[in-house]
Amino acid sequence: MKKLLISTVIAATAATGAFAQSPSDTAKARRAFYTLVGYEMASLGAMAQGKMDYDAEAASQSAKDLMTLAGLHTADYYVPGTSNADLPGETRAKPEIWSDMAGVQEKGMAFYEAVVALNEVAGNGLDALRPAVGQLGGTCKACHDDYRAKDF
């Protein structure tokens, strides 16, 4: 249950041959995954920053959806050969992801833990939500800094 979303990425390396999808399909799925993560995060961020009225139910639902997304088995979104070096213009995922899987995993764990923490407080009012969203956004940044190119 509490397995990290990317915890089995290394295992996926061995299973690469099992995927029939093209590298472009993989990059597309990966970006779609993060689009969904971003979609939930956007409303939480807007509430935390006061750009949108706090709504306990909506916040809890977004947090719950993030939990669901974080629980996905995402290793197959990280098939080797799908970095921005392999697929220029299609993805911003840097080759460093595959050369430093331990680092990615650590940051993924921080993300997962922040989502868990967010779920505990999302419905408890704006003052409880804000630091949890800040913490979670920080884990987005930490990974983007090292493993995502700034532009295509």
Place this chain on the structure above:
Amino acid sequence: MSEQLEKTYLWDPVVRVLHWALVIAFFTAFGLGKFGPDQMTLHFYAGYAVAGIVVLRVLWGIFGFYTARFSNFVKGPGKVIAYARTLPSQTPSRSYGHNPVGALFVVGVLLVLAMQVASGLFADPEDYINVGPLAQYVSSDITRKALSLHEPLSFLLLIMVLGHIGAIFWYKKRKGENLVKPMITGYADLPPGKVPGE
């Protein structure tokens, strides 16, 4: 040979305060950006401070004290080259205000700082907490361009700052001129007749 020098009012308080405020704001913004927490609120404040300083300096460069005004120190290529030729010599420059080469740095650093502020305002790192306040008004193509410029520009600025400090050392060691003290006290020792209109 003893050169006759007199205490001369060189830098007004606005220039001096803005200069040292920029030193603090720039290094705070740089340090927090590079090594600071992932929640970058303080980096944003330091960036806004830099923005305010740049705007005020440009206004002061138009309406301010004599040595602060761009029209009095920005020179054409002829004067820049002529002054650059004197840089290696041991002869003190005894400039009243920015020399023609220093003027290039002043204008250049203000331009790059303005670009850096703009790139920060429009950058969207897609973490939903450290989003530039103007990013929401432009396309994601532009927010990505801004994001990709922000870090390289910070290193360009660092290099410019190091070059600036290097020049200060050069003037001190080679020409025996202390350029730091006037930026603190406002006064420099200059030969008589340097101040226009006196």
